Structures are given as structure tokens and as C-alpha cells.
Amino acid sequence: MKNKQLLLFSDYDKLSNQIHRNYLNVPGLIYYESFLAPSEQIICLETLDCHTWLGDLKRRVQHYGYRYDYKARRVDPSMYVGPLPPFAAKIAEKLVLTGLVSKKPDQLIINEYRPGQGIAPHVDCEPCFQDEIATISLGSVYEMELSEISTGITKKVDLELGSCLVFTGCSRYAWKHGIRPRLTDRGRKRARRVSLTFRKVILDERNRKEVDG
Ligand SMILES: O=C(O)CCC(=O)C(=O)O
Numbered sequence: 001m002k003n004k005q006l007l008l009f010s011d012y013d014k015l016s017n018q019i020h021r022n023y024l025n026v027p028g029l030i031y032y033e034s035f036l037a038p039s040e041q042i043i044c045l046e047t048l049d050c051h052t053w054l055g056d057l058k059r060r061v062q063h064y065g066y067r068y069d070y071k072a073r074r075v076d077p078s079m080y081v082g083p084l085p086p087f088a089a090k091i092a093e094k095l096v097l098t099g100l101v102s103k104k105p106d107q108l109i110i111n112e113y114r115p116g117q118g119i120a121p122h123v124d125c126e127p128c129f130q131d132e133i134a135t136i137s138l139g140s141v142y143e144m145e146l147s148e149i150s151t152g153i154t155k156k157v158d159l160e161l162g163s164c165l166v167f168t169g170c171s172r173y174a175w176k177h178g179i180r181p182r183l184t185d186r187g188r189k190r191a192r193r194v195s196l197t198f199r200k201v202i203l204d205e206r207n208r209k210e211v212d213g
């Protein structure tokens with residue numbers, strides 16, 4: 001099949017050793033440190049920087065597949081903005097190929113963080129997006145904080161360059177994740193970070209009502 005690399009059995013063995021499931025003992029959290037090689041990270045950053053950044057939040061963003069309405073916490077068919085661009089479609093395919101997600105994502109939000117910027121603790125919109133949410137980190141290592149909603153227990157993860165963190169199951173619904181707006185993490189200076197968050201949109205109106213309860 002076009003664009004599809006064949007993985008050998010030995011490749012899968014190597015991969016499964018590197019993919020950490022229930023990472024940090026957070027149920028459902030998956031972490032794969034070397035999802036994108038350094039050369040792929042450079043190409044990805046160069047490619048996405050050729051696209052237009054939107055400045056409607058504190059941080060700059062790009063939306064692909066479907067535009068997401070942060071205020072209404074909503075996605076519907078009218079927000080479709082076309083298929084993922086080729087560089088993003090390739091990464092979405094790799095997410096499936098490596099077994100990090102089971103369904104091919106159709107929505108991508110790219111976030112840019114400058115030192116001092118972060119993202120408030122949140123659970124990604126439940127009725128808008130399906131279970132698996134995959135975040136790829138580029139540019140600069142930032143610390144992400146996860147907190148269990150029922151207990152307040154927190155865990156910290158350094159999002160390494162080229163890494164992929166996947167929220168599924170409990171980590172997706174019972175934990176919040178966020179990045180503190182600061183200049184350093186434990187003495188390590190932050191630089192410009194860019195993340196790519198891949199999701200699969202829920203479009204069925206009946207599902208939406210059921211989920212909304
Ligand atoms: O920047 C990140 O890695 C996380 C982004 C995020 O949590 C989101 O867009 O919902």
C-alpha cells in the first residue's frame with residue numbers, strides 16, 4: 001500500500017519494549033519516547049511553520065481536519081476544514097501502524113508554547129473526541145502535570161523531543177493534564193515548544209446527546 005512501511009516482526013518486538021503502557025502507573029496512559037526521529041522532527045517543524053498560525057488564544061495554534069470551538073467545547077460537521085495535510089496524515093498513519101492508537105485520527109491541533117506559556121489542567125472534550133488522544137512533542141522539553149480528579153494525586157512527565165503521549169481510558173477521562181506557565185522546569189530552561197495533538201472526532205448527534213447525558 002502506498003506510503004505504508006512494512007514492519008518486520010523484530011521491529012514490533014523492539015517497539016513493544018519501548019512503548020510504555022500504564023506509564024507512571026496512570027491507567028491507560030501510553031508513552032513512547034522516540035516516536036519521531038530527530039530528522040523527522042526537523043522536517044515536521046519546518047513543514048508546519050510554513051502553514052498559517054492562528055492567534056486567537058494566548059498561544060498560537062493550527063487546526064486541521066475539524067476546527068474546534070474552545071468556548072462552546074464543540075465540533076460538528078460544519079467545522080470540517082478538509083483532510084489532514086500530507087505531513088500530518090503520515091504521522092496519523094504511523095500512530096496506527098505502531099499500535100499507539102486503534103483508529104486513524106481525523107483532527108489535529110498544533111499548539112505553540114513560548115517560555116512562560118502553558119495550558120490549564122483539563123480533560124479533553126468528552127463528547128467531541130473519541131477515547132485515544134495522542135500528543136507529540138517538538139522543539140523543547142516541557143514538564144506536563146497529570147492529576148487524578150477523584151484523589152488529587154499528581155504525576156509529572158517530561159515530554160521528550162519526538163515523544164508521543166497517548167491518553168486513553170482512565171488517563172483520558174479520570175485525570176486532568178496541563179502544563180504550568182513558567183520559564184523553567186526544575187532548573188531546565190524552556191524554549192519554544194510545539195505539540196501536535198491528534199484526535200478522532202465524534203460526529204454522531206445521538207452519541208453526543210447520550211454522552212452529554
Ligand atoms: O501541548 C500538549 O502536549 C497538550 C495539549 C493539550 O492537552 C490539548 O490541546 O488538549
Ligand SMILES: [Fe+2]
Nearest residue numbers: 122123124177
Ligand atoms: Fe488536552
